[in-house]
Amino acid sequence: MNPQISSNPATLATTVAGMDAVADRVRPGVEAGPRGSRRRSALSTRNVVIYGVLSVVAIYYLIPLYVMVVTSLKGMPEIRLGNIFAPPMEITFEPWAKAWASACTGLNCDGLSRGFWNSVRITVPSTILSILIASINGYALANWRFKGGELFFTILIVGAFIPYQVMIYPIVIILREMGIYGTLTGLTIVHTIFGMPILTLLFRNYFASVPEELFKAARVDGAGFWGIYWKIMLPMSLPIFVVALILQVTGIWNDFLFGVVYTRPDTYPMTVQLNNIVNSVQGVKEYNVNMAATILTGLVPLVIYFVSGKLFVRGIAAGAVKG
Amino acid sequence: MTSTTLSTTRPKRPSQLFRNLSAKLASIPMILTALVIFLGGTVWTVVYSFTSSRLLPRLRWAGLEQYERLWATPRWLVSIENLLVYGVLSLIFSFVIGFVLAALMDQKIRFESAFRTIFLYPFALSFVVTGLVWQWLLNPEFGVQNIVREMGWTSFTFDPLYDQSIVIYGILIASLWQGTGLVMCLMLAGLRGIDEDIWKAARVDGIPMWKTYLFIVIPMMRPVFITTLVIVASGIVRVYDLVVAQTSGGPGTASEVPAKYVYDYMFQAQNLGQGFAASTVMLLTVAIVVVPWAYLEFGRRKRV
Numbered sequence: 001m002n003p004q005i006s007s008n009p010a011t012l013a014t015t016v017a018g019m020d021a022v023a024d025r026v027r028p029g030v031e032a033g034p035r036g037s038r039r040r041s042a043l044s045t046r047n048v049v050i051y052g053v054l055s056v057v058a059i060y061y062l063i064p065l066y067v068m069v070v071t072s073l074k075g076m077p078e079i080r081l082g083n084i085f086a087p088p089m090e091i092t093f094e095p096w097a098k099a100w101a102s103a104c105t106g107l108n109c110d111g112l113s114r115g116f117w118n119s120v121r122i123t124v125p126s127t128i129l130s131i132l133i134a135s136i137n138g139y140a141l142a143n144w145r146f147k148g149g150e151l152f153f154t155i156l157i158v159g160a161f162i163p164y165q166v167m168i169y170p171i172v173i174i175l176r177e178m179g180i181y182g183t184l185t186g187l188t189i190v191h192t193i194f195g196m197p198i199l200t201l202l203f204r205n206y207f208a209s210v211p212e213e214l215f216k217a218a219r220v221d222g223a224g225f226w227g228i229y230w231k232i233m234l235p236m237s238l239p240i241f242v243v244a245l246i247l248q249v250t251g252i253w254n255d256f257l258f259g260v261v262y263t264r265p266d267t268y269p270m271t272v273q274l275n276n277i278v279n280s281v282q283g284v285k286e287y288n289v290n291m292a293a294t295i296l297t298g299l300v301p302l303v304i305y306f307v308s309g310k311l312f313v314r315g316i317a318a319g320a321v322k323g
Numbered sequence: 324m325t326s327t328t329l330s331t332t333r334p335k336r337p338s339q340l341f342r343n344l345s346a347k348l349a350s351i352p353m354i355l356t357a358l359v360i361f362l363g364g365t366v367w368t369v370v371y372s373f374t375s376s377r378l379l380p381r382l383r384w385a386g387l388e389q390y391e392r393l394w395a396t397p398r399w400l401v402s403i404e405n406l407l408v409y410g411v412l413s414l415i416f417s418f419v420i421g422f423v424l425a426a427l428m429d430q431k432i433r434f435e436s437a438f439r440t441i442f443l444y445p446f447a448l449s450f451v452v453t454g455l456v457w458q459w460l461l462n463p464e465f466g467v468q469n470i471v472r473e474m475g476w477t478s479f480t481f482d483p484l485y486d487q488s489i490v491i492y493g494i495l496i497a498s499l500w501q502g503t504g505l506v507m508c509l510m511l512a513g514l515r516g517i518d519e520d521i522w523k524a525a526r527v528d529g530i531p532m533w534k535t536y537l538f539i540v541i542p543m544m545r546p547v548f549i550t551t552l553v554i555v556a557s558g559i560v561r562v563y564d565l566v567v568a569q570t571s572g573g574p575g576t577a578s579e580v581p582a583k584y585v586y587d588y589m590f591q592a593q594n595l596g597q598g599f600a601a602s603t604v605m606l607l608t609v610a611i612v613v614v615p616w617a618y619l620e621f622g623r624r625k626r627v
Contacts, residue, residue, distance in 0.1 A: 050427050057424065058441045064456045064500065065444075071459065083473065084465050137353040144346035152350070152357040159361030161557050161613045165585040165602040169595065170364035173380070193356050200353065225345030254449030256564035261590065271451045275568050278455050287459060298452040305447035309440070312447070313508060 072096060072292035079287050095288035099296060103289055105276040106265065112293050114266075115273030119253055119300075121184055122269050126191035127248040131241065134196050138203025139229055143215055153200065160197035168261055175262065187262045191252050199244055206240040207233060239311075246308050247315040250301040270297050365606065372599035380595055389600035399601065402579045405491050406608075409498075409580070410559045416499055417555060418548075421506030426536060428507070429514045439511075443504035450501070454568030457497035458484060484570055487577035494569055494578055498562070506551055513547030514540070549616060556612045560605060581605050 067084050072095050074088040101111040108114070141149050171190060175181040180189070210233065218228045234241075259269040268276070274297045278290045305312050375385040393399050424442060428435055445453065460466045463482035471479040483493030517540055525535040541548075563582035570578045581601060589598035 050430055050432060054424070054427055054432070054438050058438055061441050061445065061500065061504075064460060067460060068456055079465065082465075083470060084460070084462075085470065133352050136349045140346040140350045140353075144343050146343045146346050146350075149346075149350065152354050155357040155361055156353065158613075158617075159357065159365075161553075161609055162361065162365055163561055163582065163602065163605045163609055165561075165582055165598075166368050166606050167360055167364040168585075168602075169380070169589055169598070170367045171360065174359070192352075193360055196353065196356050225343075225349065250447055254451075256449065256451050256567070257586075260586075271449050271564070274455070275451050275564075278458075279568070279571060287462075287465070290455065291459060294452050294455045298448045301447040301449070302444065305444055306440070309436075313439075313443070 068291050068295050072099075072288055072295055074288050076286060076288060095286070095292040096296070098286075099277075099289045099293035103277045103293060104283070105273055105280065108266075112270060112273060112277065112296055115268060115270035116296070118263075118267050118273075119270040122187055122191070122259070122263075122267075123249055123252045125184070126188045126195075126252050127245065129188055130192040130195035130199060130248055131244050133192055134199030134244070135203045135234075135237075135241070136229065137196070137200040138205075139207050139233055140225075141200070141204045142207035143210075143228070143233075144225060153204070156197045156200060164194065164257060168257075172261070182262065182264045182267075184263070184267060187258060187267075190258050190262050191248075191255070194258070195248055195251065199248070202240065202244060202247075203237075206237055210236060242308075243311055243315045246304055246312055250304055250312075250315075253300050368599050369603050369606070372596065372603045374596055374599075376595040376599070378593045378595070385596070389596045390604075393597060393600045393604070396597075398576045398579055399581075399584055401576050402581045402584050405578060405580055406560070406562075409491050409495055409562070410556070412492075412495055413498055413502075413559060414552070414555060416495070417503050417506045418551070420499070420503050421551075422510050422541075424503070424507040425510035425514055428511055439508070442507055445501045446504045448501065450562075450564035451568040453497050453501045454494075454565045454570075457493070457500070458569050461493050461496075485574060487574050490570060490574065490578040494562075494566060497569060498565055501565075502555070502558070506555065509547060509551045509554075510544075513544040516547070517543055549619075553613060553616050557609055560609050560612075581608075 063085075070087055071079065071084060073091045073093070075090065075092050075094070078089060099111060100113050100116075102109055103111045140146070141153055171193075172181060175186040175189070178186075180186040214232065215228065218232055223231065253269075254271060255269065256271045256275070259272045263269065263272075274293050277293055308315075371380050371382075372389055373384065373386060374381060375383045375388065428438060432438075461468075461482065461484050463469065463485055468479060468481045471481070483489045483496070521539060521543070522535070525539060530539075561582055562580050563586070566572060566578055566580050566583055572579045572583055582605065585598050585602045585605065588594045588601065
């Protein structure tokens with residue numbers, strides 16, 4: 001579901017604005033609070049039902065995280081004995097160490113650390129390049145309208161809905177012709193391409209809301225395309241850059257399909273390597289190591305999520321387009 | 324007279340092309356992506372789906388042969404059936420659960436942001452992580468089934484990942500856990516967009532709350548529902564990594580999905596033609612959802 005909005009900038013803009021209302025409920029001056037009926041005494045049936053249902057669902061949502069952590073801290077004998085929900089009798093960090101440094105995927109046994117560093121080497125340049133290009137696109141579209149610009153933009157947005165599977169093979173051919181199939185450069189380009197629709201939309205809408213007087217004043221002062229971008233737009237738009245950053249880092253880190261298709265086994269990103277470790281058919285299954293590896297892989301996006309809070313919500317409102 | 328017209332139009336013509344030159348140059352990556360990858364790539368795949376390409380793409384015309392073979396392959400039929408079952412159920416459940424949660428969250432409750440954080444965190448995780456966690460939770464030897472049996476109900480069976488007939492529900496459970504938070508967030512945004520006066524008026528008229536939701540609020544939230552529908556639906560068609568991680572398509576081929584069929588035929592079975600035909604069918608599936616929506620959205624207020 002990560003699934004992927006809208007070629008309709010207006011809807012998107014309202015949704016994003018709405019998300020802000022969700023994110024911080026009280027905005028100065030505006031009564032953006034919930035619309036339900038007034039709160040009554042603390043223990044009314046109504047409140048019991050509301051908090052009861054929400055709490056039960058919340059527990060259900062937390063169980064997988066809890067089980068992951070608990071399992072990863074147990075030894076295998078304890079796991080075989082029984083209950084996945086039981087807290088560990090004896091806490092051990094060995095599974096974590098093994099998952100990080102010596103779990104096996106196929107031939108090499110140097111653990112997830114390899115995948116982690118691969119993912120870092122994929123995520124950093126892909127994030128920078130995709131944001132740079134998309135922000136320039138958005139800037140050109142919003143502030144320097146040119147003939148045909150809207151047409152290309154429409155193709156881009158429609159393209160966001162095309163299943164990746166349709167475009168995968170032509171890109172393989174193009175990358176092979178360029179001699180970068182299977183390299184990190186190739187994968188960086190792929191991430192830049194597929195991040196482009198949503199990021200361009202994001203930046204275009206944001207830059208369009210920058211007061212035109214500012215832009216005109218800069219032009220009168222003799223600033224050109226690049227001058228205005230670097231000196232005015234970029235510094236003014238830091239929040240949207242942060243949203244884009246969150247969106248891209250989590251999206252690229254979580255990617256699996258492009259990693260499988262466009263890299264070689266020694267440069268597989270963490271998600272692919274994790275899948276290979278856990279679903280490898282040889283050997284005895286070590287569930288504690290598997291869960292430690294799973295947490296390790298989920299840790300980067302989780303930390304970003306918990307730290308960024310409101311901005312993440314904004315990001316997914318926009319990023320939902322990616323599915 | 325003629326000479327002046329010439330002298331004014333002549334420098335003007337190149338200036339049309341070179342106007343905003345920097346902007347145009349800066350947009351080259353976007354233009355290339357739009358034309359070469361999104362447009363060109365799609366057309367290329369559709370064209371090659373009518374060829375008999377196997378290991379390498381070849382323009383050897385084969386008509387509808389690949390499609391005939393596709394619809395005669397049991398694995399593809401299973402994939403489509405799974406996609407239908409999974410798609411319909413995950414739409415229904417994520418909408419119902421997402422809306423109910425959003426409505427509850429909208430009752431001026433305390434700890435709202437804590438609840439939101441909890442409901443949404445799975446969305447930050449990748450499908451691979453989601454699939455692996457639920458693979459572990461649904462493990463018949465140690466997971467939920469074992470727990471219930473230990474509690475005394477020894478004949479209890481719930482092992483979706485090892486039962487061909489219900490494996491797709493195991494995947495559904497995992498994907499609902501991952502994605503319902505997003506639906507809730509979008510719905511909550513929609514609910515917050517509804518005018519307080521509507522609620523006041525309904526209350527004054529003595530309309531019960533559930534009726535207000537059902538007959539006033541939900542119809543008003545139509546745009547939000549449609550946006551959410553498009554997002555969720557286009558995600559459903561793409562489902563891939565979740566299945567790979569959780570079941571690898573098994574047991575047997577019971578949890579295969581179209582996206583996996585495409586990948587396997589293109590990169591493992593080296594039967595490119597089949598992969599192209601299957602991905603073209605995926606494209607058509609998305610088009611069935613997206614085109615009517617785009618038509619409604621854009622048809623209404625003309626082109627920009």
